Amino acid sequence: MIAYKIGDSLYLNITNRCTNKCSFCIRNFAKGVGGYDLWLEKEPTTKEIIEAIGNPENYKEIVFCGYGEPLLRLQVVLDVASYIKNNFPGIPVRINTNGLGNLIHGEDITPQFKGLIDVISISLNAHNSETYDSICRSDYGEEAFYAVLEFARKCKNYVPKVVLTVVELPEVDIEKCKRIAEELGVGFKVRKFEKS
Secondary structure, eight states: OOEEEETTEEEEOOOSOOSOOOTTOGGGTOSEETTEEOOOSSOOOHHHHHHHHOOGGGSSEEEEOSSSOGGGGHHHHHHHHHHHHHHOTTSOEEEEEOSOHHHHHTSOOGGGGTTTOSEEEEEOOOSSHHHHHHHHOOTTTTHHHHHHHHHHHHHTTTOSEEEEEEEOOTTSOHHHHHHHHHHHTOEEEEEOOOOO
């Protein structure tokens, strides 16, 4: 399943790969969400993704969010977003990401979002590096937490709306996370822990 609808939004599932192995990830409990099987047999091409979208005007937004980290396929995200913005400029494009794009690519990728991405939702998931490391189990260790903060800071220069999100877990201090978002001057959203 490359494209799947939830509410009025169309979500694009472009990879199974991820640099984190979060303890709360839906992948640990189910093969998909909302009745959709999101395990990909192979990663779709840009052309296949565009075909799966159909008419973007049927949706209130297009969201890069699937079973893996979309920014592992940065060029594909940019190419599909360019297609949408060139042909359907009024349709908002959002990326849901773990915020490790700059670490993954070894450079600041955020300038490439300018004019293509309207909203970026970044998984903060913890109030400090130790908690982040214990629940997100990133390939990058504790460095990942600080990379997420820096990524959010840089996204503000190029993306109109930046939101940090956290999952409601007993070990996560939601108030401290909220303060981090406030200090960065970005939005904040709490997500429910769901197993299906």
